[in-house]
Amino acid sequence: MSQTILNDDSLTFAEKIISIKADGGKKVHNAGEIAVLPGDMAMAQDSTGPLAIKVFREMGVQKVWDPKKIHLVIDHSFPAPDEKVANLHIMIREFVKQQGVRLVEGSISHQHLLENHVVPGMVLFGADSHTCQAGAIGAFATGIGSSEMAAVWASGKLWVRIPESIKINLTGQFKKGVYARDIITHFIGMVGEDGGNYKSLEWKGPGVKNLSIASRACISNNSMECGCKLSIFEVDPVTQDYFKTANRKAMFEIHAGSKAHYKEEYDIDLGTLDPQVWGPGNESKVRSASEFGDDHLDEVFIGSSTNGRYEDLQVVGKILKGHKVRAGTRCIITPASRDVYERAIQDGLVETFLESGAVFTNATCGACVGTHLGVLGENETCLSTSPRNYVGRMGATTAKIYLSSPATAAASALEGHIADPRSYL
Amino acid sequence: MSLPAPSTIIRGRTWVWPDDVNTDIIIPFRFKARTNDPVEMAKYAMYGFDPEFYKKVKPGDLFVAGRNFGGGSSREQAPVAIKYSGVAAVVAESFARIFYRNSFAIGLPALEVPGITKQVKQFDEISINLQDWSVTTKDGKVYHALKVPEFLRGLMREGGLVEYYKKHKSFPWEGLQATASTT
Structure with missing residues (x-):
């Protein structure tokens, strides 16, 4: 059957x-x-x-x-x-x-x-x-x-x-x-x-x-x-x-039928997309990274189950290499797994992160859940690669959270405000 | 400590909430991740809107909410915090998937009634019937909630999975034949 x-x-x-x-x-x-x-x-x-x-x-x-x-x-x-x-x-x-x-x-x-x-x-x-x-x-x-x-x-x-x-x-x-x-x-x-x-x-x-x-x-x-x-x-x-x-x-390779019903x-x-940013907060619209002004970012968080993989850290390393994170902006990088953590150390990515002034943490959900390693204080602003920009998600209920790709986050850490990553690639 | 199973008819005053009330508003991670005690969780119910909510809510109050109530996290602490704050039931235009399942699993009545936020104002007295799955507003109008399979309504009436399992030594879906459903 x-x-x-x-x-x-x-x-x-x-x-x-x-x-x-x-x-x-x-x-x-x-x-x-x-x-x-x-x-x-x-x-x-x-x-x-x-x-x-x-x-x-x-x-x-x-x-x-x-x-x-x-x-x-x-x-x-x-x-x-x-x-x-x-x-x-x-x-x-x-x-x-x-x-x-x-x-x-x-x-x-x-x-x-x-x-x-x-x-x-x-x-x-x-x-x-x-x-x-x-x-x-x-x-x-x-x-x-x-x-x-x-x-x-x-x-x-x-x-x-x-x-x-x-x-x-x-x-x-x-x-x-x-x-x-x-x-x-x-x-x-x-x-x-x-x-x-x-x-x-x-x-x-x-x-x-x-x-x-x-x-x-x-x-x-x-x-x-x-x-x-x-x-x-x-x-x-x-x-x-x-x-x-x-x-x-694989247990099964399952392919939907060609006449399957979709609601x-x-x-x-893909060729029409620009780097996307969602925020501040989930009530805001999604816009292109280039449409944002120069509002100061207190924190940039790169990590989480959404975007803390080796592929993500590689792009971040490429952008941060030879540059410094803007003074007044914390850049926290958290790998998604022990494996990603070890590879980032072995391949020299961590050296690049540290030279740029970023913080590299152990593998964990980290700042995404607002309980450790980068909790936001009153009225702080953060750009994050984590999945959620809900009120109070990363700390204070007055904190503002924007979401983006790791590339946009890395470029933004260098500029201290939301930035289009393309000038660094 | 566990609360008694919900009564068949629940009357109470309403707290009206907007669309997209997510689980981080209902109980922020930093509070729910530090306790396993439902009474403690209740102190942080609706914290994202009002950190003092638990002092203002009265036992037997009801929630009426817009679309997508309980979106986001899988945290069962969200419906638990609401239930143990004294809220007897939640009526929403729609629920986020996991919050909805969790509400049945812990015995917090959750009724999906499209359009309900237009019929109810803050602190209106309304009543909820868990037998025919309906809501009666202040002016006596009856609104039927979207249908829910009988095994889930039974689970709700018995107070959730712990109470159900202790009584029957089985889960309500065991032996269930495939059924059509509109939920």
Whole structure:
């Protein structure tokens, strides 16, 4: 039956993968239906895990369904910035020991799973909204809360509603200074913060082949900011190459049917995009970097699960090399994983960062979550490559947050205000 | 500590909120990441709009909100903070996906009623019926919320996943056959 579903020309990615996985592939599920979906992997992090552990215990469940499939990741506030956080971290470590589940400390969960665990055709439930990042390699990956995570730990399954899908057709090639982040910022600006709510995004078209796995991960990750349930890049030669070196095999390579039904369709010509900036705050419009004035930036943060990958740090190194961060602007660079951190040290990128006057931190969610390593004070202004510019996200509720690509952020750190990166490339 | 399951008819005064109230407004990360105690979380409910909200809210108050209520993070601490601040239910034009799931999972009634913000003003008395999933405004008009599958309404009435599992030793979706739904 699975083969029939895989070949069905009328189904979207979401319909296919849920149909294959739920009820043993015996039945086709269409958008709008409810199904009970077995998970292949479950992940919780240090700000959702402790509550999930508490709920799991309150339910009175003794043992998790499959310890090898459960990952706990201490990433949001790592290492613990204070005693309260440290105590919640202890709770996670004790649970890990008791249940024999997997633990990682000091890499962002989404990047850690992408580098080491997720494969195409897998179902990943994550107690973190940006879990949808793993859609970049053709996995069903979606965010849930702590109680539902406890239910997944207990039973290995969860109810899902089969989402309607939105197709985005990418064409053309980037101009200089434009990156994956600019695509997704542009898209969110176009559809709005709930433009993808409950939906599955499918990124398709000839422009996709120009996007690396890191770039796709940036887009799938940041798709959460329009509310989506899934954000999918189907397996193609770029994905296949990635998994050849990654030494892991796909469970399924799922391709949406050519006659699949999409609720909405969009076209984006990569060649028409300029570097994009969203802010200040999520109520502002998305504009080109060159449209901003010279308002002083107190902080530039480069990192997070959206844009803290090696590919991002390379571009930042290229821009910062031989220049100095403007006096009065803090530039904080935070790698997304231990692997990115080590490569940046080995390849001399960190030397470039330090020579420019930037701060290079350990791998963590860092300043994105406003709890350590770059918290914003009253009325401060920040340009960040992290996913969110919500009020109070990075610290004081009076602080202003703009979002951009790492290239725009690096150029802006040099100028001390929002700047177009193209003059540095 | 856990709160009793919601009653079938809930009456209360409303707090009216705009579109796109995200989870960082409902409870900022720096507070939710430092406690596992719902009573402590409630002290930071709606902090992004008003750090004193928890002193102003009365037990049994209701939320009426615009589109995309609870957008952003997966933090279950957001509906938990609202529930433990004393708010008995949230009615919104629409909910962000994870917040909506979390509300059912923790037993905070969440009803999606398009157009509701035009019918209700701050501190209006309204009532919510969890049996037929409807809202009655101050002038007696009845507005039906978007349909929700029965297993989720049952989960809500029983007070969320912890209470449900303790009672049934199973989850409400186990054994569920595929059903059409409009949620």
